[in-house]
Amino acid sequence: MEFLDIPFFDDDFFKMIFRFFINFTFLTLIIRFVYYPYTKRKDYVFTYYLISVIVFFLCFTLKKYELDIGMALGLFAIFGIIRYRTDAIPIKEMTYLFVVIGVSVINALANRKMSYAEIIGANVLIIGVLLIIERYWALKQEDSKAVIYENIENIKPENYAVLKADLENRTGLAINKVTIGNVDFLKDTAEVTIFYFRVN
Structure with a gap:
């Protein structure tokens, strides 16, 4: 059934919910269990969650359209928000912002050429690298x-x-x-x- 040429339901809904669950799970591991314990910055926790959720749905929506230029402009806008700020963001917080945006983009834009094992594996590897650097390799700030x-x-x-x-x-x-x-x-x-x- 459609209303104004827009269907009420699409099978991609289940795909979106499952991808969002994967994305939110790994975002929580990164933000709450890697970033926050080492920085204690509650203000950025809110920011990271909201930006990553919006980026995920933005990318998933853009994926529905087979327009290469539209996708390019959308990704440009996504990474352009890094500069949209009033106060300077410390380099570490900027890095984590890039990480949560990147993870959301990976989880939203992965297509049939990429298996769920590869998606989950990429997320696990990112978290693993963050943990190793934070716990063992990070120099005193x-x-x-x-x-x-x-x-x-x-x-x-x-x-x-x-x-x-x-x-x-x-x-x-x-x-x-x-x-x-x-x-x-x-x-x-x-x-x-x-x-x-x-x-x-």
Whole structure:
């Protein structure tokens, strides 16, 4: 049955639901069990889920049309959303964004030439690589924080060790490096930037 030349039901519905289940399962493994435990960034969890779900359905819809130029424009738009942002995204979060988009595209666009074993295998391999890099190969990530420091005598080069020890005592962080920014002699304050390794 059709309404306005659009059928009420298509056999591809079951294919879409099954593909979505596969995609959502592997996305959950990537986002909730690989990304979140190492970063604790809840804001990006929401973003990754929503973007990946939209990308999946967008690609699955485009797949119904045998238009090569349309598919190319659609994929261009999908990867173009990486630049659609107001704040700069850290490189690690950007990488995970690319991963969840890529996984969704793979799961949505796989055709009869690609078996379910290959689809699942590709997803498993991606998760495996992420786990290995996160758990065993990832280097410590250095973060920085700008603070206003009032003990201006300690910013002298000869008092660097005293400055570093004082900042470590106040912040409770193991500081790797301290840099001096703007100095306000009227208020006896200085802008200092501390560098430390992130503790997951």
